[in-house]
Amino acid sequence: MSLIYDLHCHSTESDGTLAPAELVAHAANQGVSVLALTDHDSTAGIEQAAQAATRHGLTLIPGVEISVTWERQTVHIVGLNLDIKNKALRKGLNALLEYRDVRARRIAQKLEKTGLKDALAGASRFAQGRLIGRVHFARYLVEQGKAESVRDVFKKFLVRNKPGHVAGQWASLEQAVGWIVQAGGMAVIAHPARYRMTATRLNRLIDEFKQAGGLGLEVLSGSHSRDEVQHMTAVALRHGLLASVGSDYHGPDNPWIEMGRLPAMPTQLTPVWQSALWPQVAA
Ligand code: AMP
Ligand code: MN
Ligand code: MN
Ligand code: MN
8 A cells, every 4th residue: 555645734833723733643544654844944844753653653853944035936845854953953053033023013003003903913813822923923813803714814914015024034045045055955946836826937937946956846735726736847857857746735724725635746746855964764
């Protein structure tokens, strides 16, 4: 029987709703055998997840999803198989966490101008002392009756040209890929179809990504349609990138995304786990 891989998901250490150990238990229930925990800009949940993985008999891949600003657009780079103690990685992620606090204060100020009260305290309550993201603001806005759902908040408040939008100033592509490579990991472009790039722009992103040492493209994603999977299969083949697979699961209140439910890897592709860089234990 072939193994079920899920190499992209989130816990309460970023904007997911399950604690790392709960997330691992859920993955095991869904039949996942190799799981990467990839919280935004943080590896704080890895140790807890790894302990839970031992109990549940699945393989936990230490991962992260790094926020990058590339040509004024936010792009996410997943790092897989990381030495989470690596100094360059630690320093880089710490800088991003500090920036998240700066950005949160700016978002809060902007939202308060729309009449929302105590925006920073409210969002911080949802973040529970962990890193703060737009989703935590969104949950607070829903609680305060400013929108019907988290999705609705993004549309009305948190994206470009909306009152709570703050343009991100994240890591550069070169930095993010560099930290991952220095930590012995493999860099993968997350959910490539979500960026809505023209072919020329996507080619440029991939060229720069490869130049920096990047190796993979997340062809199969919980946020990709069948057509997008086909498109990204062709892109991966054309650029000689390894293919990754990740649900981008954030918890059970996102019922349209589940773990262990993605289609099979197209046979023409070379999956990331067939690379020599992949640890033997998870092969
Ligand atoms: P941040 O890194 O704090 O800017 O937040 C990015 C996260 O917000 C993504 O990883 C998603 O979890 C969430 N997100 C982004 N866009 C949307 C959307 N349109 N609807 C719901 N959640 C979204
Ligand atoms: Mn997220
Ligand atoms: Mn992402
Ligand atoms: Mn993600």
